[in-house]
Amino acid sequence: MSHSTPLLLLFSLTILTACSQRTAVEEVAEPSLPLQIERYHGLMEILFPEGTEVEVLGHGFEWTEGPLWLETEQRLLFSEIPTNTVHSWSEKEGIQPYLHPSGYTGDSGRGGEVGSNGLLLSPQGELVLCQHGDRQMAKMDAPLSSPRPRYTAIVGQYEGMRFNSPNDAVYDSQGNLYFTDPPYGLEKNMDDPLKELPFQGVYRYSASENSLTLLLDSITRPNGIHLLPGERALLIANSDPQKPYWYVYQLADQGKSVADGAIFHDASEALRVDKGLPDGLKVASNGIIYATGPGGVWVFDAQGVLIGKVKVGQLTSNVALDGKESFLYVTANSYVIRIPIGK
Numbered sequence: 001m002s003h004s005t006p007l008l009l010l011f012s013l014t015i016l017t018a019c020s021q022r023t024a025v026e027e028v029a030e031p032s033l034p035l036q037i038e039r040y041h042g043l044m045e046i047l048f049p050e051g052t053e054v055e056v057l058g059h060g061f062e063w064t065e066g067p068l069w070l071e072t073e074q075r076l077l078f079s080e081i082p083t084n085t086v087h088s089w090s091e092k093e094g095i096q097p098y099l100h101p102s103g104y105t106g107d108s109g110r111g112g113e114v115g116s117n118g119l120l121l122s123p124q125g126e127l128v129l130c131q132h133g134d135r136q137m138a139k140m141d142a143p144l145s146s147p148r149p150r151y152t153a154i155v156g157q158y159e160g161m162r163f164n165s166p167n168d169a170v171y172d173s174q175g176n177l178y179f180t181d182p183p184y185g186l187e188k189n190m191d192d193p194l195k196e197l198p199f200q201g202v203y204r205y206s207a208s209e210n211s212l213t214l215l216l217d218s219i220t221r222p223n224g225i226h227l228l229p230g231e232r233a234l235l236i237a238n239s240d241p242q243k244p245y246w247y248v249y250q251l252a253d254q255g256k257s258v259a260d261g262a263i264f265h266d267a268s269e270a271l272r273v274d275k276g277l278p279d280g281l282k283v284a285s286n287g288i289i290y291a292t293g294p295g296g297v298w299v300f301d302a303q304g305v306l307i308g309k310v311k312v313g314q315l316t317s318n319v320a321l322d323g324k325e326s327f328l329y330v331t332a333n334s335y336v337i338r339i340p341i342g343k
Contacts, residue, residue, distance in 0.1 A: 033335070036296075036311040043301055044308035046342050047288070054312065057329075057336045058087070058095040064331035065280070066130070066168070067320035068119040073144055076320065076338075078331050079103070081115040081132065086147075089336065099140070099147050103185070104133020112187035118168035118280070118318070123175045128154065130166040132185025137166050137177065137205070155205045155212055161196040168224050168280055168318075172231050176255055177205040178215075180222035180236065202236060204255060215258050219247065224280040224318065229287050229302070231255070235264060237278035237291065244268055244277050246291060248304075264304060270294035274311075280318025284325050292316040297330060312337060 035054045039045055057076070066079040075090045077098060086099035104114035114133035122128050127140040129151070136156030142148035154177070156163060165185025170178050181201045186192035199217035202225065206213075216222070216236075224237035228248070236247045244267040249258040267278055274295030281291035287302025296311035297319060314332035321328060321341075328339045 033337075034311070034313040035339075036309075036313075038309040038311070039307075041301070041305070041307035044299060047299065048308070048310060048339070049342050052339060052342075054337050054339050057089045057338060059335045061087075061334045061336070063113075063317070063333065064336050065117050065317045066119040067318055067329045067331050067336070068121070068127075069320050069322045069329060070121075070144055071323035072125075076329055076336070077119055077127075078329075078336055079116045079119060079129075081113045081117060084115040084133065086116055086119065086129075087336075095336075099149055101133075101149055102129060103131040105149070105151065106133065110187060113165070113185050117166070117185070118179075120169055120171065123171060128169065128177075130169055130179065132165040132167075135163045135165055135185065137169065137179060154207075155203075158197065158201065158203070158212060158214060162194075164195060164197060164200060167222070170226050172227055172255060174255075175207055177207070178225055178227070178234060178255075179203055179205070180225050182221045182223060182239070202234075213256055216249070216261075223278065224291065226281050226283045226289075228283060229285075234258065235281065235283065235289065235291075237281055237293075239277040239279055241271065241277060244271055244294070246278050246281075246293075265298075265300070265306065267293050267298075276315045279316070280331075282319050282321055284321060286325075290319045290321075290328060292318055292330075296332075297328070310339065 037048050061080045062082040064078050065081055068077045075088050077088050084101040084104055086102040088096050088098040103116035116129040118130040120128050129138050131138050137154040138151040141150040163181045164183040167180045167182050183189045201214050202216040202222050204213045204215055219238050221238050221240040223239040226235050234249045238245045246264040248264040250260040252259045271294050276294045279292040283289050289300040291298045296316050299308045301307050312332055316332045318331045330337050
C-alpha cells in the first residue's frame with residue numbers, strides 16, 4: 001500500500017469558551033495548534049478532506065480523558081483526572097464544571113490519578129463512571145440534567161479483592177458491561193502496596209445475573225475497549241510501551257468468555273517517532289475505528305486496515321462521536337477539541 005504525503009494544516013485557533021472551577025482554564029486566545037492529517041486511503045479523503053479544521057473547545061486542563069457525548073443534552077462530558085472533576089461543554093454554555101468529586105470520594109488525601117476516567121451511559125440512560133480513586137464502576141444517582149456527586153457502586157471487587165482502577169468500558173445491546181482495569185489510578189501503580197489483584201483484568205459484568213466474569217488477565221496494561229459491529233468481538237488497547245498493541249478477541253458463550261485472541265495492530269514502529277500509546281477508542285456505526293495512539297488518532301476501516309492518522313501535536317487519550325457521527329471529539333492532554341467528519 002502506498003502512503004500519500006502527509007498534509008500539514010496549520011490553523012490559528014481561538015478558544016470558543018473556557019471556564020471552570022480552576023483559573024488555569026481561561027478565556028484567552030490559544031496559540032495555533034497544528035493539525036496534521038495523514039491519508040493512506042481514499043476513504044480518509046472523505047472522512048477528513050483537505051480544508052478540515054479543528055476547534056479547541058477548552059484548554060489549560062491537567063489531563064483530559066473519557067469524552068462522552070450526551071445526545072439528549074447536546075452536551076459533551078469529559079474527565080479531568082488529576083483534579084477529580086468531570087466538566088461539560090455545550091455550544092450554548094461552553095466549558096462548565098459538571099461533577100466534583102468524580103472518581104475519589106474519600107476523606108483522606110491521596111496522590112495519583114484519583115478522578116474518573118471513562119464515562120458512558122447505562123441502558124437506562126444513567127451516567128456510569130470508571131472511578132480511579134474509589135476503584136470501582138459506579139453510576140451517578142442524579143439526572144443528567146441535574147448532576148450531583150452521589151454514586152452507587154455497580155461492581156468494585158473480583159473474588160473479594162478490590163479492583164486496581166477501572167479505566168474504560170462499553171455496554172453491549174443486552175446491558176452487559178465490559179471494562180478494563182489497569183493500575184494507573186493507584187498512587188504507585190504496579191508497586192502500590194494497596195494493589196490487591198496480581199493482574200490487570202478485562203471483565204464482563206451482567207446486571208441481570210449480578211455476576212462478574214474475568215475475561216482476560218494476560219494483557220499487561222488493558223486500556224481502551226469497544227465492541228466491534230455485530231458484538232462478536234472486543235477490541236482492546238494495551239498502553240504498554242513494551243507491547244503497544246491493539247488486540248482483538250472473539251466473544252464466545254454469549255459474551256461470557258473470549259477466544260482466538262490476536263494482535264489487531266502493532267504500534268511499535270510508530271513509537272520510534274511519535275509519543276503516546278494505544279489508549280481510548282470508539283467504533284462508529286459504519287465500522288470505522290477511531291483509536292488514540294502514538295502521535296494522535298489512528299483511523300482504521302471496517303476491515304481493520306489503517307487508512308490514516310489525525311495528529312494535533314498533543315498526546316491524545318480518548319475520543320467520542322456525536323449522535324450523527326458528524327464530529328470527532330478528542331481529549332488531548334490539556335485540550336478538548338473537535339474535528340468535523342465528512343460523509
